[in-house]
Amino acid sequence: MSGRGEIDRLVTLLARLPGLGPRSARRAALALLRQPHARMLPLAEAMEQAARAVRTCSACGNLDTTDPCAICADPARDHGLVCVVENVGDLWALERAGVHRGVYQVLGGTLSALSGIGPDDLNVQSLFDRIAAGGVREVILALGTTVEGATTMHWLHERLARFDVQVSRVGQGVPVGGALDVLDDGTLAAAIMARRPA
Amino acid sequence: MSGRGEIDRLVTLLARLPGLGPRSARRAALALLRQPHARMLPLAEAMEQAARAVRTCSACGNLDTTDPCAICADPARDHGLVCVVENVGDLWALERAGVHRGVYQVLGGTLSALSGIGPDDLNVQSLFDRIAAGGVREVILALGTTVEGATTMHWLHERLARFDVQVSRVGQGVPVGGALDVLDDGTLAAAIMARRPA
Structure with missing residues (x-):
């Protein structure tokens, strides 16, 4: 050719x-x-x-054409409720679902010894700054349930303990519309652990 | 968003x-x-x-950055052997395989009553012109074996009968590396019909 x-x-x-x-x-x-x-x-x-x-939002790490991004600049959103996600794709997914009325913190990755990603490589200082400045009531950790995601959530949970802020994580269990028999054992165990009165 | x-x-x-x-x-x-x-x-x-x-080769219908395209302009190729294909993607596939040392004619489609594609919509006049000008020895019809492809090959075969040119079509049968039991009946029938001494 x-x-x-x-x-x-x-x-x-x-x-x-x-x-x-x-x-x-x-x-x-x-x-x-x-x-x-x-x-x-x-x-x-x-x-x-x-x-x-395109530019990176200096407040949350989102990609947008403005800085701060449209979400951070929106007074109608709950700035006291910060959802921590791994990347912008996860933020887009939550926005499409329309299930989060607060703002975000985009880490840009997860802790990974294998890939050599340490705490300094995560976009997390601006979260601590936002919390220290006051006004943040709750931080939702919405990372994937991989080993790296779980490690990162554990580390963040520890780091956030020194602030007066409520830390929660997304629920684990059976996906909506999902069949039980195709799920892995870990998900099934999490679903049983997270059982609620019917 | x-x-x-x-x-x-x-x-x-x-x-x-x-x-x-x-x-x-x-x-x-x-x-x-x-x-x-x-x-x-x-x-x-x-x-x-x-x-x-990018431009369309006025000789064969190929897409290239020159007109005539690199294949038509290549004196090392056999200009007496013209392979008729439906589209440029088919031409690329044959070139990747390196199995055709001649030149091409890209029809840009196949006859289809459903899609309203008639003989006038096919890039075929330049093929007739090339044959009429002499120098074309053989035309290989390498169209897909769909109903439209078969119809187009039949029509082209008839139209080429008035020229002093050999017309052949690509062999049909079992794909190389293919298992018999996953093939459809039509392909199996074609493979039996096209049997050769072992």
Whole structure:
């Protein structure tokens, strides 16, 4: 496939996106190449605008086009209720579900000895600052229930003990709509432990 | 998710790519947003360059940055052997396999009464012109074995009968590495019909 450097480069860069392999990257590239003006240039322009506009919220670590982000700047949200998540994707998921009326703290990762991620690598100082400044009533730890997530929640729980703030964590158990027989033992154990009067 | 127009627009446009749904588009957008300068701007630039550079080969219908395309312009290829494919993706697949040393004719579709695609919608006149100009020895029909592909091969076979050119079609049968018991009856029948001395 000599003599088509631009096309090869496009396929190569598309294949690096999560969720796209070489095969689907070629399909995506072909779809774009077939409609360069209707599809490819608008996407390229959207990328450039987003790259220029995006910034990290200095309060919570969210990605937005403003700093502070739209959530932190929203007076209608409960700034006394801070939900700690691992990454912006988790924040987006909670926002789509519309289940959290407070604000967030995006850690940008979880503690991991294997990956060499220590406390200093987490975006957590601004949370402590917010709490120390007063006004934070409750911190919800909404990290994944992996080993790293559990380790991070444990560490955060310890660090937050010195503040006068309530610390809670998201409930564990059977997913809504989920069947019991496909769940792992750990989830089943957590579901039994978290049983409530019916 | 108000106040993040640029991010929403990026997700929306990414979700329109084949192979990406809303969920994977969000993941891809996040990966790009996390590295706007290392990942997003290079991809945007590659798209713009490709959109500016890409053109359709007037000889065969291939997409390339030159017209005629690199394959049609290559004197080392056998211009007397033309392989007819439905789309550029099929051409890429044959080029990756390195199994065709001739040139191509990209139809841009197959005859389909349902989709309203008739003979006039296929990129086929340049094939007839090439044959009429002489020098084409054999035409290989390499279309998919769907109803539309078979219809198109039948129609092309009839149209090519008036030229002094050999017409062949790709062999049908058991895919290399394929197990017999997962194949459909039509493929098995074709494989038996196409049997050869062992």
